[in-house]
Amino acid sequence: MSLRIVVCVKYVPDAAGDRSFADDLTVDREDADGLLSELDEYAVEQALQIADDADDAEITVLTVGPEDAKDALRKALSMGADKAVHVEDDDLHGTDAVGTSLVLAKAIEKTGYDLVVCGMASTDGTMGVLPAMLAERLGVPQVTLLSEVSVEDGTVKGRRDGDAATERLEARLPAVVSVTDQSGEARYPSFKGIMAAKKKPVESLDLGDLDIDTDEVGLEGAWTAVDAVAERPARTQGTIVKDEGEGGKQLAAYLAEQKFV
């Protein structure tokens, strides 16, 4: 039987550009250049490798996001995913992590899955909590923060490099995994891949399709509220000295003056 893989990918403001907040204190997604979160490219890559090793597999990429989020889906399709699901609804604006996990979980269930693959964190929110929330909602094992992952005979195995220890983990499918940026470089889409992606199906779903009440999502329905946003004052540049042979000593003198030595 075919292995059904769903990869969750997020469309995020480019970290290399100016990122800011909109008037309603949500992340400004209108004025920023967006792209497929770099950390989710690793998820797409691992899904492609798992699919390669399986007899028969199908990869669906899933995003919850505005119209432009289609770009993220296209990129994942051009890397080699088979089809895409885009959950898009005006009432989703301002949804927080708990709400997003609800929408993703419903969309994953509707799509059908044996394995869900996520990135370790989104590069804009950087929470790193969605994979655990999805496992909780779906009632399946979480095998998360993996630097190595494989699937064999209905079992997912992986290596998790934690703060205190490196752990080898194992769980039966269906399961939710997340992979880190240590899992291996993501491939670049080939020209052929980019052309093929244009013909791959992208299904659009709204909240009605997922039986989700609007009061469970969006800014009004959010479980958290941002009350204030302030730009951190830019650090004022201090003293910069060109080393003329005494640089190390000058630095030591500075550290002594600051009482670090």
Add this chain to the structure above:
Amino acid sequence: MAEVLVYVDHVDGAVRKPTLELLTLARRIGEPVALALGAGAEATAATLGEHGAVRVLTADAPEFADYLVVPKVDALKAAYDSVSPAAVLLPSSGEAKEIAARLAVRIGSGLITDAVDLEAGADGPVATQSAFAAAYTTKSRVSKGTPVITVKPNSAPVEPSAAAGTVEPLAVSFGNTATGTKVVSREPRESSGRPELTEAAIVVSGGRGVNGAENFAIIEALADSLGAAVGASRAAVDAGWYPHSNQVGQTGKSVSPQLYIASGISGAIQHRAGMQTSKTIVAINKDAEAPIFDLVDFGIVGDLFTVVPQLTDEVKTRKG
């Protein structure tokens, strides 16, 4: 007074510093009740009591070590049901964030991660967070359910405040998802003998400019002269020169020490994300245009292979 549930991070009974910081923050909101799980849980009580925990709930079972995350969520949920706290605080480690995430979904509450400060507010605790590689700070709060909040290390001082710290065994029954993910093996990380990266007062980091694993000895020597932890940029980690556990930045550790010294690091946005909130920043880089110089309090434009050893010698001399 309302009770605040604090999830304890400890190693065989030795409480880690970020948990003591959590107790300081918890006392601003209410009376701390701690939850310690696994081997050595009861041994945490003395320290937790000295720092304000009125009660210490403890539980130990093989499940905590043998299966990933979920058994701990079951225990935290049991503690939550028994305490009915005003808020639940956890440290911002990879594992504790996942525990917090699942608890939030399970109890239908909002979640705030990576707070760098916490105060009492009219509508519940107000968390300060850093956003977009610390370019912004935000104030937020949980608007539905019981606030579940994870807090970054170094966000509050450790303050002794004597309380009873009474040990109370907690009864935990595991649900059927608890044993879903088996921990097949566990290899503890070898200790370098240096301070913990996220807790250190001084961090000395090396990047691509260090140019080789063997050259990291120069960075380590400076760190040791200052009693500092050692960090690395992702470029140095990807090159295999230093372990990933020492990476500073968006996908590594985020640090906020009194002093951060960057050598041979350009200062890419993803690196800045993990060190920008350091109190004093110092850099050594041979490229005067490197973006790291925008952040520094003191910078040396020069070759790290001459500047760093000279600095180390001078520090040692001054320290006598």
